[in-house]
Amino acid sequence: MDFVSTMPGLHWPALPGPRAIMRLGLLHQFAATQWWPAERLASMQLRQLAELVAHARKHSPYYARTLAHLPAQLDESAWRSIPVLKRDTVQEEKAALRSTHCPQAHGGRETIFSSGSTGKPIAVEQTTLTQLFWEAFTLRDHEWHARDVAGKLCSIRFFPDGSAAPPQGGRGPNWGSATADLVRTGPVAMLDVRSSVDQQIAWLEREQPEYLLTHPTILDTLLRTLEDGRPLRLERLREVRTVSEALPEGLRERCRQLLGVSLTDIYSTRETGYLALQCPEHDHYHLQAENARIEILDAGGQPCGPGDIGRVVVTPLHNFAFPLLRYEVGDYAEVGEPCPCGRGLPVIRRILGRQRNMLRLPDGRCHWPILNYKAMNTIVPLRQLRMIQVELERIEVDIVTTHRPDEATELRLGEEIQRNLGYPFKLEFHYVDAIPRSVGGKFEDFMSRVA
Known part of the structure; x- marks a missing residue:
């Protein structure tokens, strides 16, 4: 690699700037921690989680209210007593979840918008520190x-x-x-x-x-x-x-x-950072234990074993601006066996539940529909959205929102959707109280019924 040097007169060996050196410092640690046994990784996660929980209880009104039952000493039993955080709750409790104080050394805050695989757009905050880990x-x-x-x-x-x-x-x-x-x-x-x-x-x-x-x-x-x-x-x-x-x-x-x-x-995911990287020696994935505690839970809330499929519940370890404790991201994953490569990072065999259908255009083109939720949310406060392409040029749009827009606002929303889809589809808006999941427990925020 041709390293960049920021030190005047020093070209080789290169001396990068402070932020780049911090990234290299983390990478150096990752080279060691990837080989730790799973038990040691879990122990160090719990140590970091204790810091995060203490901060959340003190500076996040939501957690000050919901974590009052936790003992002073955080252990695995106490951790699992924390209720899973639903996407609906993140939408409804956004102001209360946000930390009123964040360590100055973590850097400035930035708002991140995400739709995930659920069709429920949320906005969370991250810091310069979380970007450094990314x-x-x-x-x-x-x-x-x-x-x-x-x-x-x-x-x-x-x-x-x-x-x-x-x-x-x-x-x-x-x-x-x-x-x-x-x-x-x-x-x-x-x-x-x-x-x-x-x-x-x-x-x-x-x-x-x-x-x-x-x-x-x-x-x-x-x-x-x-x-x-x-x-x-x-x-x-x-x-x-x-x-x-x-x-x-x-x-x-x-x-x-x-x-x-x-x-x-x-x-x-946008709101939680890296969750899993593909193993360099196999096709399955290693959970990035240094970034987040990731739990794969069955219908009863218990950890899944190898071969089982469960919902993905994530806790970013370093986001003190907007703590997300046991946050259900909306995906499902299959737990894998320990990896033959020798890395102690937990394994998932595959991720399910994020693939959307393809949009069909009248000229025969197809593409994956991606909507700019950040722009749409400035027009209408979206709680949930689903689009169904019922005919080649007609799309039904189901919306859950706290305030039904007037005609002019709805027109602006339609124009934004058409701009993102790349075609002036006829849009039929339906305002509903909720959009149910399929029989299989999945949610698709776009479906095409056009052959």
């Missing part, structure tokens, strides 16, 4: 999978600011904040996820990436075009990385067969 785990992911960051990265994702509009897409100065002030990276090219398959293929062949970052549904569509006989020549491609959706069975193998490269998946 960047350090990004470095771990690069290190685990031996990426050459000097290579070219191409990303097909959602860019709400229009910076990656098709057909040309956009450019980035580096691989992101995790590497920007640490190492010199290769170029970055970006294309909005709402581009057509034809545009994506032409763009990829023009850009010729060494690394591709995208959503599983986008990759699946690209692979289908190859299976249909259309060529896609990516002669320099070394790895595909997927984010934001559950990975369908068989996609890894199809990627290996059709593109000749491995697929590496990442499990994270």
Whole structure:
């Protein structure tokens, strides 16, 4: 790696800036803690949780009220007595959950918006410290999978600011904040996820990436075009990385067969950070125990064993601005056996419950619908939203909101939805008290009934 030096006159060995050095310090610790036994990891998590709980009880009105029963000494029994935090509660108790005080050394606060897999948008706060951990785990992911960051990265994702509009897409100065002030990276090219398959293929062949970052549904569509006989020549491609959706069975193998490269998946959420990274030696995932305590719970609230599927409950360890204790993210995961690689980080075999249906456009294009919840929430206070494409040009929009909008406001909301979907669909708004889950316990915030 070509490290960046901020010390005048010092080019080699490089001396990066203070924030980059902190990331390297965390990465150095991660190199040791990944080999700890599960019991030691759990013990250190509990030690950190005791600090977080004490802070939450003192500075968060919600936890001052709900954690009054906890003993002074936090143990596993006391921890599991804390009720699971539902997404509805985060919406309703946002002001009370927010800490009235955060340690100054944790840095400034930033509001993060997330829709998750539930269709219930929430807004939480994070700090400069939580962003530092996000960047350090990004470095771990690069290190685990031996990426050459000097290579070219191409990303097909959602860019709400229009910076990656098709057909040309956009450019980035580096691989992101995790590497920007640490190492010199290769170029970055970006294309909005709402581009057509034809545009994506032409763009990829023009850009010729060494690394591709995208959503599983986008990759699946690209692979289908190859299976249909259309060529896609990516002669320099070394790895595909997927984010934001559950990975369908068989996609890894199809990627290996059709593109000749491995697929590496990442499990994270906007509000909780990195949850699991794919093992560098196997296709399953290691929970990032240094970032969050992650519980996989059955219907009765008990921990699942290997082979069992349960709901994912997360506690970020370092967010003192907006503590989320035992927060149910809305996903399901299958617990795995201890990993043969020797790492003590807990294993999950697969993540379920995050994949959305594809939107069908009248011109034959399909893409994964991503809505800008941050923008919509400034128009109408959304509690829950679901869209059903009932006909090729007609979409029903179910909304749960605290205040039903007037006609002009509804028109603005419709325009925002149409802008994100990339087509002036006829929208039919229905204001309801609640949107139920399916028989299987899943919730899809977008469904298409168009063949």
